[in-house]
Amino acid sequence: MKDFLWGAATSAYQIEGAVAEDGRAPSIWDTFAAEPGRVDNGDTGDQAAGHYHRWRDDIELMTELGLGAYRFSVAWPRVDPYGKGVVNTKGLDFYQRLVDALLDKGIEPWPTLYHWDLPQTLEDAGGWPERDTAARFADYAAIVHDALADRVTHWTTLNEPWCSAFLGYGTGRHAPGRQEPLASVRAAHHLLLAHGLAAARMSGSRVGITLNLTHVAPLGPADVEAARRVDGMQNRIFLDPLLRGHYPDDLPIDLGHVRDGDLKTIAAPLDFLGVNYYTPMTVTTTVRPAPTAYVGCEDVVQVDRGLPRTSIGWEIDAGGLRDLLLRLRDDYPGTDLYITENGAAFDAPVHDHDRIAYLHDHLRAVREAVAAGVPLRGYFAWSLLDNFEWSYGYAQRFGLVHVDYATQHRTVKDSGRWYRDVIRRSGR
Ligand code: FCB
16 A cells, blocks of 8 residues: 555553652552453563563564554653653653654654543643543643654554543543543543644644544344444544534433533544544444433443454454544545554464464455545554553463563564565555
């Protein structure tokens, strides 16, 4: 594929470690992971993949794989440790060095400003359900942008605000672990507002946001309404404000916290939309309502279609990616798209043929979508390295490169070599 960008992605808390070095303050993930029972096996990001010290080696690996771009996230608690808009130079310098070294190797740096590591002080002040957190984010974004915009072209404000809002404040499966459905809806809005306020401070750059979108199918004709509601609370609750300037009018939630002018801020033109895709959903209604991440959808459950799954339990269906991309082409035309994450958890240390099969099928879906006129400009595999997989800890491995956590030794997996060859052949 011509002019198509090939990359791989990581995020700060998942790989950096060094959580108490050079002035970094705790984030909500440090606090959450330290609480017994929150993360499998009691794992934390304290060491992670040791990237804060091994970043030079990791750039060598990227060169070996032939990456055109590297998507990483900037840790808010390193750069602005207490969320007060006060820069911690040592923390910022880390990303300065990283960006310079990537450019030296001809790899385009693709920073994401927020991949879930909210400074703990801001959570103590109420977190994302508080409107002021959006303004704090914009100040932090401006600090990083002012420092790096001379060398960085593409900026992503937020990674997967759905997870921050609905897993962080709804189910409590992610930090900060609160189970307050009403607060989760407010958090979603303030994350969108944070995006808009930050984007307004980043003129001259190409600015996007990454959403975790999925294809939601009804099990049968009686489930169409249930699928519509889940689609609303997963996809359209973010897509419509960003790309149409209003919330969908069929969301099963109260939006009383939305103020005049917010939607104008949120809907400022996007230069690109990042799409993270792992698995589709098939849903049906149940007679036994239960708490769910989908506020207003307590009577809806996911159906197991009996398809193969990755080791984390996510159903494998590349057709869901193709359908999602075609839907974006049709319902939200005119925005350049990048797949900013796609990949699979499998345990095999080096000979990871399941991962190759997953990537192979999903890249075929990518080619089909491009051939069908989807304005898809690039693809980032998740992930460059095995890393701290949030509440699953280190047990789930998504890397193209294996990490031995005891020694921090890296070994390129078969999938890494396979992906290198895909890139060499421009995706064919
Ligand atoms: C996404 C996250 C990423 C990683 C993958 C597997 O939801 O953005 O950090 O955990 O899932």
